[in-house]
Amino acid sequence: MSDSNPNLIRGGQLTVNEVQCFDMNNEQALLVPPDDAIWMVTFDTWLAHQLLLEGRQFPVAVLIPSDADFDDATSTHVHALCQADIALIAIDFPSYTDGRGYSLAQLLRNIYQWSGELRAVGDVMIDTVYYLARCGFDSFLIKPGHDAQLALDALHTFSDTYQKSYRQPIKSNRP
Amino acid sequence: MYIYDEIDQKLVEQRVAQFRGQTQRFLNGQLSEDEFRVLRLQNGLYIQRHAPMLRVAIPYGMLTSNQLRTLAYVARRWDKGYAHLTTRQNIQFNWPRLEDAPDILAKLATVQMHAIQTSGNCIRNTTTDHFAGVAYDEIINPLVWCEIIRQWSMLHPEFAFLPRKFKIAVSGSVTDRAAIGVHDIGLQAVEHNGEFGFRVFVGGGLGRTPLVGKLINPFVAWYDLLTYLQATLRVYNLHGRRDNKYKARIKILVKDLTPEVFAQQVNEQWARIKGGADTVTAEFVSAIADKFTWPSYGVLHENGSAAIAPHLEASPAFARWFRTNIHQHKITGYSSVTVSLKATGSPPGDITADQMDVLAEMADNYGFGELRVSHEQNIILPDVKTKSLYALWQELSVLNLATPNIGLITNIIACPGGDYCSLANAVSIPVAEAIQQKFDDLDYVHEIGELDLNLSGCMNSCGHHHVGHIGILGVDKAGEEWYQITLGGRQSGALKAGVKSNTDSNASAAIGRVIGPSFAREQVPDVIARLIQTYLSIRESDVERFIDVVDRVGIEPFKKDVYMDPLLAKTSNLVRESNV
Ligand code: HEM
Ligand code: SF4
Numbered sequence: 001m002s003d004s005n006p007n008l009i010r011g012g013q014l015t016v017n018e019v020q021c022f023d024m025n026n027e028q029a030l031l032v033p034p035d036d037a038i039w040m041v042t043f044d045t046w047l048a049h050q051l052l053l054e055g056r057q058f059p060v061a062v063l064i065p066s067d068a069d070f071d072d073a074t075s076t077h078v079h080a081l082c083q084a085d086i087a088l089i090a091i092d093f094p095s096y097t098d099g100r101g102y103s104l105a106q107l108l109r110n111i112y113q114w115s116g117e118l119r120a121v122g123d124v125m126i127d128t129v130y131y132l133a134r135c136g137f138d139s140f141l142i143k144p145g146h147d148a149q150l151a152l153d154a155l156h157t158f159s160d161t162y163q164k165s166y167r168q169p170i171k172s173n174r175p
Numbered sequence: 176m177y178i179y180d181e182i183d184q185k186l187v188e189q190r191v192a193q194f195r196g197q198t199q200r201f202l203n204g205q206l207s208e209d210e211f212r213v214l215r216l217q218n219g220l221y222i223q224r225h226a227p228m229l230r231v232a233i234p235y236g237m238l239t240s241n242q243l244r245t246l247a248y249v250a251r252r253w254d255k256g257y258a259h260l261t262t263r264q265n266i267q268f269n270w271p272r273l274e275d276a277p278d279i280l281a282k283l284a285t286v287q288m289h290a291i292q293t294s295g296n297c298i299r300n301t302t303t304d305h306f307a308g309v310a311y312d313e314i315i316n317p318l319v320w321c322e323i324i325r326q327w328s329m330l331h332p333e334f335a336f337l338p339r340k341f342k343i344a345v346s347g348s349v350t351d352r353a354a355i356g357v358h359d360i361g362l363q364a365v366e367h368n369g370e371f372g373f374r375v376f377v378g379g380g381l382g383r384t385p386l387v388g389k390l391i392n393p394f395v396a397w398y399d400l401l402t403y404l405q406a407t408l409r410v411y412n413l414h415g416r417r418d419n420k421y422k423a424r425i426k427i428l429v430k431d432l433t434p435e436v437f438a439q440q441v442n443e444q445w446a447r448i449k450g451g452a453d454t455v456t457a458e459f460v461s462a463i464a465d466k467f468t469w470p471s472y473g474v475l476h477e478n479g480s481a482a483i484a485p486h487l488e489a490s491p492a493f494a495r496w497f498r499t500n501i502h503q504h505k506i507t508g509y510s511s512v513t514v515s516l517k518a519t520g521s522p523p524g525d526i527t528a529d530q531m532d533v534l535a536e537m538a539d540n541y542g543f544g545e546l547r548v549s550h551e552q553n554i555i556l557p558d559v560k561t562k563s564l565y566a567l568w569q570e571l572s573v574l575n576l577a578t579p580n581i582g583l584i585t586n587i588i589a590c591p592g593g594d595y596c597s598l599a600n601a602v603s604i605p606v607a608e609a610i611q612q613k614f615d616d617l618d619y620v621h622e623i624g625e626l627d628l629n630l631s632g633c634m635n636s637c638g639h640h641h642v643g644h645i646g647i648l649g650v651d652k653a654g655e656e657w658y659q660i661t662l663g664g665r666q667s668g669a670l671k672a673g674v675k676s677n678t679d680s681n682a683s684a685a686i687g688r689v690i691g692p693s694f695a696r697e698q699v700p701d702v703i704a705r706l707i708q709t710y711l712s713i714r715e716s717d718v719e720r721f722i723d724v725v726d727r728v729g730i731e732p733f734k735k736d737v738y739m740d741p742l743l744a745k746t747s748n749l750v751r752e753s754n755v
Contacts, residue, residue: 069413072443097213097296099336103412106333111447127197127214134332147205158189160182162326165405165452166333 007148009129010117010139012155012170014148017141019061019087033060038087043068046086047077054085061087063121066100070107078112088117088139096123102135109136110165126151130158133169176239176545177322177467179287186330187284190291194218195277202274217297217335219290220276228595229268229276230293231283232300233548235307235321235345236264236555240535240544245286247531253279258531260516260524260552262588262639263342264302265293269595291329296337296423298328298408303345304352305549308469309511309557311503314364315371317347319464320400323455326463327401334408338415339423341408342380345373351667354550355379356387356684357642359425360407365394372396377407377437378429381636385686386426389434391441397460401453406445410437470543470558475508479561486565493568495621496579501564510561514554514571515578515586519611522604523589524552533574541567551588553581584626584707585611588639592632592649593656599632601649601656606630606699613700623707626721627666642666644722645706646687647699658699661687662706662733663725690734694743702737709736 008017022033022041032052033039040061046053053060062081070078081089089108091101101120108114119139120132125146132140133155142148155169179187197214200206206214219230231246246266250258253275254268261267271279280290293300301324303317304310324343328334334341344358355361361376372394379388395403414432416422429437487494502511514534517523534554538546541563547555559567571577580586587610590596592603607630614620629643633650640646646661664687694702709732710721725733737743 096210097336098417099296099334099338100413100417102333102336103409106409125210126200127193127210131330131332131335145205157193158330159185161332162186162329163331163453165448 005148007142007144008139009142009148009152009155010119012152014152019090021063022060040090043081046081046084050080050084056085059085059087061090061119063090063092064101064104065092066094066098066104068100068104070104070112075112078108082108082112082114086116088119089114090119090121090141091137093120093122093124093128096125096128098123102131105132105136106166109167124151126154129154130169134161134163134166136167138170176237177234177318177463180466183326184284184287187287187289187291188281190218190289190330191277191280191284194280198273198277213295213336215273215276216295217292218276218280219293220273221294226270227273227276229271229279229290230261230265231268231288231290232293233264233266233288234325235301235303235318236305236547236549237307237318238546238548239286240538240546242286242288243531243535243538243546245282245288247528247535249279249282250528250531256529257525257527259522259591260526260548260554262550262552262590262637263300264305264548264550265300266526266548267591269591294340296339296341297335298331298337298341298343301325301328301343301345302353302358302550304348305547305551305553305555306352306502306511306557307347307547309504309506309509310348310352311505312349313347313505314349314366315347316464317345317353317364318467319460320347320362320364320397321345322463322467323401323460324404327404327453333405334412337408337412338417339420339425341411341425343404351683354639354642354666354684356667357381357385357639358388360404361388362400367394370396373400375403375407378424378426378434379684380424380426381639381641382424383421383634383636384424384426385636385641386430387684387686388426389429391429391434391438398455398457399449401455402448402451403441403445405448405453406441409444410440414440470545472506472509472558475506475560477562478507479510479564482562483565492572492579493565495617496568496577497564498621499579499581499583500577504558504561508561510559510564512556512559512564512567513549513581514556514576515580516553516576517580517586517611518575518578519585519615520608521575522591522594523587523607526554530574530576534576537567537570551581551586553586579617580620582625582627583620584623584628584645584703585614585620587611587628587630588643589630590632590637592630592638596632596637598635599649600651601632601658601696603630603632603638603649606647606658606696609696609700610703613704622717623711624717624720627664628703629664639666640664641686642684643687644720644725645703650693652693656696657693658696659693660690660702660706660737662690662730663687663722665722688730690730691738698743702743705737705740705743706733709733 006014022039120137121141201211221228259267307317343360344353345362346353347364357379362373375392376388500513542558587607589603589607593599627644629639630647631638631640642664648659
C-alpha cells in the first residue's frame with residue numbers, strides 16, 4: 001500500500017501514505033509485523049495477537065473488512081479495539097458501491113466512541129469522499145487513477161447539509 | 176407548495192455542479208463506465224433503448240404551474256415534445272442526450288426541481304397520496320412529513336450505496352391511496368392516546384418476488400420518525416444481501432430474518448440513537464410547514480352544487496365525468512379534479528408539452544397554481560371551485576383530457592414496455608390501447624364500475640401488475656411475447672362498501688394470483704372481456720366491485736370461464752403446443 005505519490009488525504013491535506021500492509025503469509029512466517037514502521041493488520045489478526053501487538057514503538061493500524069459484524073455478540077471486541085493503542089482504524093471498500101463501511105464508520109464513531117483516525121481504503125474515489133467524511137472518516141487513501149487533488153477539493157462539494165447527526169467534512173484551507 | 180430556502184437551492188445547484196464535473200470526467204475518459212454508471216443513476220440517468228432516459232423527481236407528487244411549464248420547455252428543447260409520468264410520482268424524458276443532461280438539470284434547478292436519487296441503490300423519491308393536503312379524510316397533512324423525509328433522505332451520507340433501491344411511501348389519510356403496502360417502508364399516520372405517529376410497514380415490494388409489507392412497529396411517535404427510519408435503514412445497509420441482486424431488496428431480509436427478528440434488530444439500533452440529534456422537534460415541523468405556501472381558500476358561502484346541478488341533469492357526459500374524476504375536498508365549495516391521461520390511443524401516462532402548458536394555465540385559472548401527479552399516472556387539479564367544474568370540464572373535453580375513467584377499467588396503469596425499455600419481454604402500450612378500444616362503450620365501462628387494470632412488460636413490475644385487480648404481465652417464451660393474467664391484487668385497503676377505515680388492519684395490499692397459461696397479444700382484450708362477463712354475471716349487485724367478487728368466490732369461476740371459452744381455449748392450446 002506504500003506509495004510515493006501523495007494519494008492520501010489526511011487532516012485536510014495531501015500526503016504520502018506511510019502505512020504498509022502486513023501479509024499474514026509472509027516468508028519469515030511472522031505472526032505479527034516487526035516494530036519498525038506502521039503496519040496494517042486485519043481485525044482478525046489483531047484479535048488473535050492482541051497481546052503481542054501491545055506496547056509497540058510503532059502501533060499498528062487495524063483494517064476492518066466491509067462485512068464486519070458489530071452486533072451485540074462482537075461488541076466487546078470492538079470496544080477493546082477502540083480502547084487499544086493503535087495507529088488508526090481503516091475500513092475497506094472492496095467496491096465503492098458496497099455501502100456497509102459508511103454504517104460501520106457511524107457505529108465506530110458514535111456508538112464505540114472511536115476518536116482516533118478513521119481511514120477509508122480500497123475503492124475510494126473523488127466522488128465518494130464527501131459522504132465518507134460526513135460518516136466520520138478523516139483520512140482517505142484515493143484509488144489509482146483518481147486525482148487526489150480533485151478528491152481533496154471534493155470535500156467542498158456541498159456547503160450545507162440536512163442530516164443533523166452527521167458531521168461536516170474536515171476541509172482543506174482553501175485560498 | 177414547499178418553497179426552497181437558500182440552503183435547499185444551494186444544495187441542488189451544487190449537485191448539478193458535481194454531476195457536470197462527473198459527466199465531463201466520463202466524457203474525457205477519466206471516469207470509467209463502471210464508475211460513472213452508479214453516479215449517473217443517482218442523478219436519474221438510465222441508458223435505455225433510444226438514449227439515456229432522465230427521471231426527474233416530483234417530490235410527493237406536488238408541482239406548481241411554473242414547474243410544469245419548465246418541464247414542457249425541457250420536453251421541447253431537449254426531448255421530442257413529450258414525457259412520461261411514472262407510477263412513483265416521477266416524470267421521465269425518453270430521448271435526452273447525455274451531454275445535455277447537466278444543462279437540463281441546471282434548468283430544472285431554477286424552478287426548484289432535480290433528479291437526485293430518482294434511480295440507483297439509494298433512498299428514492301418519497302411518495303404519497305395524490306390528494307395530500309386537500310383530502311377530506313386526512314389525519315395529518317402528509318406533505319409536511321414527506322418534506323421532512325425528503326430533506327432527511329436527500330444526499331444522505333450513510334445510505335447512498337444500499338444493497339438495492341429503497342422506496343418510502345406515506346399515507347396521511349384514513350384511506351391509503353399511497354400503496355404503502357408495496358413499498359420498502361410504508362408509513363400510515365395514526366393517532367394514539369391523543370398523540371400522532373406512524374404505523375411502520377417494512378418489506379413490501381413488487382418485482383420478481385412480490386410481497387406485502389409487514390407491520391414492524393404499530394406506533395412510532397412523530398418526533399421519533401427520523402431516528403426510527405435511520406435505524407431501519409442501518410440494519411438493512413449492514414445486513415441486506417449484496418451477493419445477489421435479485422435477493423437484495425429489504426423484503427428478502429425481512430422474510431429471511433422473519434419480521435419479528437428484523438423488528439428486534441431495528442429496536443437495538445434504534446435504542447442507540449433514539450432521542451439523539453435527528454429527533455424531530457415541534458419547532459422544526461412548524462418551520463417546515465411555514466415554508467409551504469398554502470392556498471388561501473377564503474370562505475365560500477355555498478358549496479357550489481346548485482351551480483352545477485342543471486348541467487349534471489342536462490349533460491350525461493358531464494355527469495359521468497363528475498362521478499369518476501371528482502374527489503371530495505376538505506374545504507366546502509372546492510373539489511379536486513383528476514385529469515385523465517388515459518384517453519384511448521395515447522400511451523398511459525404520456526403527456527405532451529402542449530398539454531403541460533395548458534394544464535399549467537388551468538391550474539392558474541381554476542386553482543392556486545398547484546397540481547399533483549398521481550401514481551396512477553394522471554394529473555390532479557387539487558383546488559377547483561365546485562361551481563366552476565362545468566366550465567373546466569368543457570375546456571378539458573375540447574383537449575381530450577376529460578376521459579371519465581378514473582377508477583375504471585380503461586384507466587390502465589402501464590409501464591413503457593418494449594417500445595422504450597430494453598428489459599421488456601413484451602410491449603405494453605399497444606396492449607393497453609387494444610384493451611381501451613375493446614372497452615370503448617362508456618356506459619358499459621361505468622356499468623362495470625371500479626376496477627384497477629395494471630400492465631407490466633416484464634417481472635420488474637414497473638406497471639404494478641401484481642396489485643391490479645386484473646394484472647397483465649408480459650412474459651417471454653422462446654423469444655416470443657406472451658401475457659400472463661393475475662386476479663385479486665390490490666394496492667391498498669379492502670374497503671368493502673360501507674367500511675370507512677383500514678387503519679386497524681394490516682397493510683391491506685394483496686398480490687394477484689395467476690389464472691393459468693399465458694395468452695398471445697391479440698387474445699388479451701378478449702380474455703379481459705371474458706373476465707368482465709363472468710364478473711357481471713355473478714356479482715350480487717352493482718355495489719359489489721370486481722375485486723369484492725374475486726375475494727368472495729376466488730379465481731376459479733373466472734379461470735373456468737376463460738379456459739372453457741372455445742375461442743380462447745383453442746388458442747391457449749396452441750400456446751401450449753407452440754411451447755413443446
Ligand atoms: C424504461 C425504463 C425503465 C427501466 C429500465 C426500469 C427498470 C426497472 C427495474 C429493473 C426494476 C426492478 C427493480 C427491483 O426489482 O429491485 C423496476 C422497478 C420499478 N419500476 Fe421501473 N424501469 C423503467 C421505467 C419505469 C417507469 C416508466 C415506471 C413507471 C411507470 C417505473 C416504475 C417502477 C416501479 C414502481 C418499480 C418498483 C416495483 C417494486 O416495488 O419492486 N419504471 N424498474
Ligand atoms: S416492467 Fe419491465 S418492461 Fe416495463 S418498464 Fe419495467 S423493466 Fe421495462
